Amino acid sequence: MLKALFPTLARFRLAVQLIMLALTVYGSVVVGHYAAEKISGALPALSCAYDMQNSAYCVLIPTQHQFHHRIGEGIVRAQQVTFQIVIPFLMTVLSFFAFFVVIGKAFCGWVCPLGTIQELVARIGRRFGFGLRRFVPGDLGAVGRVRPVKWLLLLALVFLLPLLAGLGVASHSLGNPYCDICPSRLATTLLTGNTEQLALRTNDGIAFALGAIGDALFGFLLVAALAVRQPFCRICPLLAWNSLFQRLSPLRLVKTPHEACAKCGVCSQACPLDIAEIAQAHGRKAFHEDCTLCGRCAEYCPQDGVIQLKWGPWALFASGREYYKRRVKAELPDGSVKPVRFAAREHA
Amino acid sequence: MKTALLTLAALAAFEAAAQAPAAPPAAAGRYAKSQDWTAYPLLLPALGGGRGERLAVRLGPRNLHAAALDVFAADGSPEQRHRQVPVGEDGNAAVAPVAPAKGNYTWVVAREEDATHVTVASTVAYFSNPGKAPTALLREPRHELEIVPERLPREHANYRESEKWGFLVRFNGAPLANQVLKLDTDNGSRGRFLTDAEGRAVVLFPRDFRPAAESRGHGHDHGPPRARFVLAAELDAADKHYLTAFNYSYAPDADRDRSLAWGAFFGVLGMAGALPLLRRRKPFKDGGQIDA
Ligand code: SF4
Ligand code: SF4
Numbered sequence: 139m140l141k142a143l144f145p146t147l148a149r150f151r152l153a154v155q156l157i158m159l160a161l162t163v164y165g166s167v168v169v170g171h172y173a174a175e176k177i178s179g180a181l182p183a184l185s186c187a188y189d190m191q192n193s194a195y196c197v198l199i200p201t202q203h204q205f206h207h208r209i210g211e212g213i214v215r216a217q218q219v220t221f222q223i224v225i226p227f228l229m230t231v232l233s234f235f236a237f238f239v240v241i242g243k244a245f246c247g248w249v250c251p252l253g254t255i256q257e258l259v260a261r262i263g264r265r266f267g268f269g270l271r272r273f274v275p276g277d278l279g280a281v282g283r284v285r286p287v288k289w290l291l292l293l294a295l296v297f298l299l300p301l302l303a304g305l306g307v308a309s310h311s312l313g314n315p316y317c318d319i320c321p322s323r324l325a326t327t328l329l330t331g332n333t334e335q336l337a338l339r340t341n342d343g344i345a346f347a348l349g350a351i352g353d354a355l356f357g358f359l360l361v362a363a364l365a366v367r368q369p370f371c372r373i374c375p376l377l378a379w380n381s382l383f384q385r386l387s388p389l390r391l392v393k394t395p396h397e398a399c400a401k402c403g404v405c406s407q408a409c410p411l412d413i414a415e416i417a418q419a420h421g422r423k424a425f426h427e428d429c430t431l432c433g434r435c436a437e438y439c440p441q442d443g444v445i446q447l448k449w450g451p452w453a454l455f456a457s458g459r460e461y462y463k464r465r466v467k468a469e470l471p472d473g474s475v476k477p478v479r480f481a482a483r484e485h486a
Numbered sequence: 487m488k489t490a491l492l493t494l495a496a497l498a499a500f501e502a503a504a505q506a507p508a509a510p511p512a513a514a515g516r517y518a519k520s521q522d523w524t525a526y527p528l529l530l531p532a533l534g535g536g537r538g539e540r541l542a543v544r545l546g547p548r549n550l551h552a553a554a555l556d557v558f559a560a561d562g563s564p565e566q567r568h569r570q571v572p573v574g575e576d577g578n579a580a581v582a583p584v585a586p587a588k589g590n591y592t593w594v595v596a597r598e599e600d601a602t603h604v605t606v607a608s609t610v611a612y613f614s615n616p617g618k619a620p621t622a623l624l625r626e627p628r629h630e631l632e633i634v635p636e637r638l639p640r641e642h643a644n645y646r647e648s649e650k651w652g653f654l655v656r657f658n659g660a661p662l663a664n665q666v667l668k669l670d671t672d673n674g675s676r677g678r679f680l681t682d683a684e685g686r687a688v689v690l691f692p693r694d695f696r697p698a699a700e701s702r703g704h705g706h707d708h709g710p711p712r713a714r715f716v717l718a719a720e721l722d723a724a725d726k727h728y729l730t731a732f733n734y735s736y737a738p739d740a741d742r743d744r745s746l747a748w749g750a751f752f753g754v755l756g757m758a759g760a761l762p763l764l765r766r767r768k769p770f771k772d773g774g775q776i777d778a
Pocket of ligand 1: 160411413416426428431433436
């Protein structure tokens with residue numbers, strides 16, 4: 139039954155993603171007006187507080203707020219340090235962390251609404267035959283060049299600018315600058331038919347500029363996703379934030395060395411983040427900070443058991459030749475599908 | 487201009503006071519600080535306080551005398567759920583969530599009573615910690631004459647001008663039909679609504695924010711500026727005059743000071759920027775390497 143519904147890991151993941159997309163975007167329709175606030179505690183990321191239909195809680199918002207109002211302004215007032223600053227901040231980090239202990243970075247590959255939207259756009263791109271662009275030398279350039287951007291965004295927009303705003307050094311319009319450019323905020327609110335977030339604030343220069351950057355970024359990645367897999371994930375501060383905890387979660391990607399890897403590299407072609415390390419390295423190094431635990435590498439590795447998705451000691455999924463053969467028949471590692479052929483069916 | 491507006495507002499308030507003979511004289515006592523925009527009883531945050539605090543807000547009765555506030559939490563043990571907090575020297579009382587980790591909506595009431603008058607001011611304090619939904623909190627009767635919102639705006643949301651929201655009016659726990667509900671706003675508007683057979687009135691928030699909506703910037707410093715409103719009902723029953731008010735804040739309409747055209751322009755600009763990526767390149771060889 140389950141096998142018939144979900145013949146592949148990819149199909150199962152798509153089902154989970156669509157359910158989570160509905161929940162993170164339209165959650166309150168399911169759980170009611172106020173109850174939406176409560177599931178929010180259980181879904182601490184990219185459940186955007188600007189979306190009035192969802193469950194409203196994204197770790198990046200309280201983090202910016204805490205740097206702004208509590209840490210920044212708290213340092214200014216220098217009082218009640220533990221109660222006002224450390225505890226709320228730890229609560230944010232801990233509730234976030236509790237979530238990530240259970241699912242680890244699978245948040246990115248299985249839950250994140252923006253990740254799902256980008257993948258859906260990519261499917262359209264493959265279907266319409268837009269050539270795939272990859273971050274590899276000779277195409278868009280080495281992937282290593284974009285990797286530091288996510289750390290810069292995390293540091294500057296989630297930690298530093300809100301802190302400076304709280305300290306009174308920077309304008310209060312910089313209180314939550316990441317949200318102001320977050321494309322997920324635009325995607326989820328637009329999906330509820332609300333254009334308020336796309337509209338730019340005209341009475342505040344900084345808000346206008348940040349909003350303009352956000353809107354342009356959103357437009358850019360919507361089109362870029364037709365050709366580049368997960369364009370935003372590569373620079374997403376949440377991916378960086380998650381990777382801080384990725385070794386602590388029992389859910390992880392395990393790769394054992396194999397002599398075939400030297401000439402193969404199929405897994406890194408299948409990887410939506412163009413992670414070359416999954417083919418070139420093994421062990422800790424192969425589970426890269428950019429990994430979203432989507433499991434595509436394990437699906438496309440033709441060697442039995444070389445790549446595994448594990449939760450604690452349990453292997454949830456392991457690569458295998460038979461599975462690989464079935465999988466490539468339907469879809470190539472890069473996501474392209476065999477063109478539909480209109481030929482007479484052969485009868486046996 | 488501003489003086490003229492203030493005078494107008496004061497006049498309007500005076501008129502409202504004249505129509506509401508039972509409203510206690512403003513600014514008469516130690517705990518009663520007058521508000522220029524309304525004569526109805528209010529519970530207002532002390533300066534610097536705001537919504538969405540985690541630890542405590544300082545709220546004070548205005549336009550009525552009360553030595554203590556009654557605080558009802560949506561969550562917590564029975565002893566925790568209802569507390570009385572004394573109003574201090576500065577005219578404010580510290581309202582806190584029942585436990586550091588329990589927050590959400592808290593109902594706050596001030597009551598003044600003598601042989602012939604019962605005056606009640608009520609509002610809601612919101613603490614951004616998680617807690618129980620306020621559905622039951624709003625249903626429980628606590629005073630003779632009550633005005634309760636059908637729904638409260640969620641965190642990061644507001645009542646907004648031009649929006650309609652339902653409010654229930656009860657007397658001794660039962661819905662009060664055909665009751666007049668008066669609205670005064672900080673921006674100087676006055677409104678009048680009538681409850682239906684279920685004791686429900688639909689309140690339309692007036693579109694009354696001034697264009698450069700700096701107004702008085704309550705609450706925290708991002709999000710829209712908010713203005714205060716009060717809804718009041720009066721009733722004579724059993725030789726007593728009941729005056730009950732509920733006050734909270736509302737925000738400007740979302741489309742004020744926002745331009746969708748500019749937003750769409752930058753969105754399209756971004757899309758155009760990504761077009762070069764769509765120039766076709768040779769596809770992958772089957773299962774193989776990319777053509778460089
Ligand atoms: S390394 Fe594997 S699991 Fe991680 S993102 Fe790439 S394909 Fe997905
Ligand atoms: S697909 Fe499997 S065999 Fe090929 S490089 Fe990746 S891990 Fe090695």
